[in-house]
Amino acid sequence: MSARDIAALLPDLHMLTVIAETRSLTQTARRLGIAKSSVSMRLKDLEQALDVPLVRRTTRSITLTPAGAQLVEQTRGSFAHIEQGVVGAKDLAGAPRGLVRVSAPVALGRQHIAPTIPALLSRYPDIRLELDLSDRFVNLVQEGFDLAIRHASRVPESHIAVALCASASVLLASPQYLARNGTPQHPAELARHACLLYLRDGSTASWSFERTTGRKATQRVSVPVSGPLRANNSEVLREAVAGGLGIALLPDFTAWSGPSAHQLRPVLPEWKPVGFFGERLQAIRPWSPRTPRAVQCVIDHLRKSLAEGFGDPQRLRSSV
Amino acid sequence: MSARDIAALLPDLHMLTVIAETRSLTQTARRLGIAKSSVSMRLKDLEQALDVPLVRRTTRSITLTPAGAQLVEQTRGSFAHIEQGVVGAKDLAGAPRGLVRVSAPVALGRQHIAPTIPALLSRYPDIRLELDLSDRFVNLVQEGFDLAIRHASRVPESHIAVALCASASVLLASPQYLARNGTPQHPAELARHACLLYLRDGSTASWSFERTTGRKATQRVSVPVSGPLRANNSEVLREAVAGGLGIALLPDFTAWSGPSAHQLRPVLPEWKPVGFFGERLQAIRPWSPRTPRAVQCVIDHLRKSLAEGFGDPQRLRSSV
DNA sequence: CTAGACTGTTCATAATTTTGAACAATCGAG
């Protein structure tokens, strides 16, 4: 079995895998975009070359012989692998190109990602972007996303996460609300305050906080909360806070952007919220042997754009 | 990237792996048995189809671009795998066929394998056999053997062993020798007997024996031995024993065959030799994803032929 | 039981690919 022999058989072997899938020469011809007479002829040639019957034919249907099934079993994966390689090589052509579907939190997308998109697209003219803003946890593979920007504490299996920037949650209220209802001095007091809750699948109606007391000692408190408003959009909650409706736990990128930012005051600043929004923003993507260049460009762009984080209210407040 | 696209590229991708190996379009053409103009043209077509330069050409030599190298790296293994599959499928055609190279111990080969070969070859007319008789441990892969018949206690890595039949070692002497020098009653006495040694790489000049004393208790003795003759051929040793030269430790298939078998007497029959020749005869072959049918036929044939083993001196003695 | 749709196969024709000689560019030995 020399190299010249195998080379001639390759397209026919590949065709055989399609035949095995479709179990029909006609369908195979349609899928490969060739004449069905070619399928018939090439299959015959292949069987002749290997000197083994591969397909048992009735006039109306076909079945693989054991030899044919074995052959398909061994080669199918290889053809898929080769196809991967070709896709990877194509991606290296010229400038990064292709469609990148990104899922991102609503507030982050509107306030911080959208403004940086023109710079990205003008730098890479062949990249097309599809931005899906949603605060739910999407299934990347199932819904066909290349990238999700999330506050994720844990990364789903067979996915890869890249840290973009630090991003914490902050507890907020308006000066008016605090004047009217008093300023909480301990998380436990939140139980009798009006708390505006972010709705998320599986999120409980309680907030947890942490405070470092000694060198390494930490204090942890969990408090049940309730209030007059729940919403799954952090900007809605922020405006409600600004309007004096109550206290909310919001991601910093929502808190310090928008026109109402100056109406917000941090509450219990020495207590760090735990386990609600994570401590950093991550770009999450389904694992693949090689990252498409376009996707990598988007990730890099976001990392640069968001590098400074959202931690400094002064800066953001003055810039809005 | 649809199925039809990949199918058309397959021969060209395979050609690219050959180009990567030879680093020459001319050599590639020669190895694939096609015109070098075809190589040049198809390479150009492939680059056009992928829209990536794959090979950097000087008028006199070529180098792969990073994209080309990456593509080859990803696809080469797949093509090799496909080739394996084709070889496997071809093997399923018609009757088992092909050359089987077998290495076997000299005595076993002459006395027990050779007589059964005609039956094998007449049953499978398309199988060709090459029998290499040698008592050394051959390197199967390096020397191109498909099969080795050995007393092996341990099987080399990435090899597979199939047990053929039981086969032990026996300690032998002639009646004359025993009459002249006395019959040993304990292995320790062997140290002052004339012991005929089998020469093998790394074999020490000592014999070990084991005896079951109680229910589960075993006694073990190792004794240094020496004598007037060493040889790496067990039949030579057997004849020497028959001639009264001394005591030898021989595999049973050597002991109980040949015209001199009736001149031999077991010595210390209640002591079992340990770690010299193993307890069973094995067929050892290099691992491969699928056993060629011809090789499997030879193994099965040997197992049937040798099934009865060599343990019964009476039977063999009378048949020779 | 029958008509129609669909199966895989055949074969002359059309399209494509392969071929080999001619060619310019390059390397290496003397």
Added chain:
DNA sequence: CTCGATTGTTCAAAATTATGAACAGTCTAG
């Protein structure tokens, strides 16, 4: 520096392969 050998490329002719309409066998809906 020069000559001969060898590299990869080009292009019209030749060989190979694909095509699609016609065909016979088979299944299914009514």
